[in-house]
Amino acid sequence: MLKPGSWAWQWRDAETQEVIAALGIIGGATQMILTPTTSDLSMNERIDITRTPCKLGGSRAWFKCPKCSGRVAKLHLRGGRFACRICQRLTYASQSEDLIARLWRQQAKIEAKLGRHWQRPKHMHQTTFERLRRRLWDLEAAREEAFALAVRRMGWLL
Template identity: 35%
Template structure:
């Protein structure tokens, strides 16, 4: 377990991801004033291309009804969809309350509902994971490497200390960057032995 190549990339049956799904985030709805009673239209884009849209009927503090159409692929007819999701509220430590969706299938309180194939449910019921969970050890190492590089302001930060950053912080980030880079190559060399000839 946890060895080179143990990530899902090298296996069949990779789970679908939340990142690639149509999501309804209650925090987004609150921020845009959509938790008040009324009708709202929402749409999704990927790479600048529209990927779907729905209408929402909101009953303030009580429920959200998702109205739209769906189909699995272009060869199928569009099917109507109308699903109601109830809301729950919990008290905040310093006053006020926080709103949640209640999954209609498992009754979990969640902040995000997923719209998929005619269902409106939480990620657990739809068996979705996050994209980072489908990464293998190589991807994880290089994701960490890229995170450290971003903290240093990109490629330039590897060679010149960013203005305003403490010397010790910069040296620590550079060390972590190169450590993650080397770890990634070590995993890659174990997974693909021919890489050892390049190292």
């Protein structure tokens, strides 16, 4: 898409098929013009593109943040402007998780590696399986402990 040309995308309401947003892109090798359109927004923004050489030849394209001029892979549209995640003050969902939510997320990652009902998947080493299973038990114990601490902090008796 970083070649000369133009593209357009539309987002439609699933039920009514009405266009709720559109994005037009006029691209080139060194810059692109983004034209987002919604019911309350219509604008044009020029985004510069920079390149860095790759070790095995060729180059990697980066967007230049219109706000801080930093080199970024993604730009986010917020408040009517495109900018990098830091300039838009966006955070990852995991940055606002409490201890119990983090423990649940870690458990879900391990459960995804294991089969249904914590069964050892085919071709997984037994030692790896045992390590993951021990980690699951540790996570459950840590989650129960964190929950008990939270209950005590709230003044509830357990």
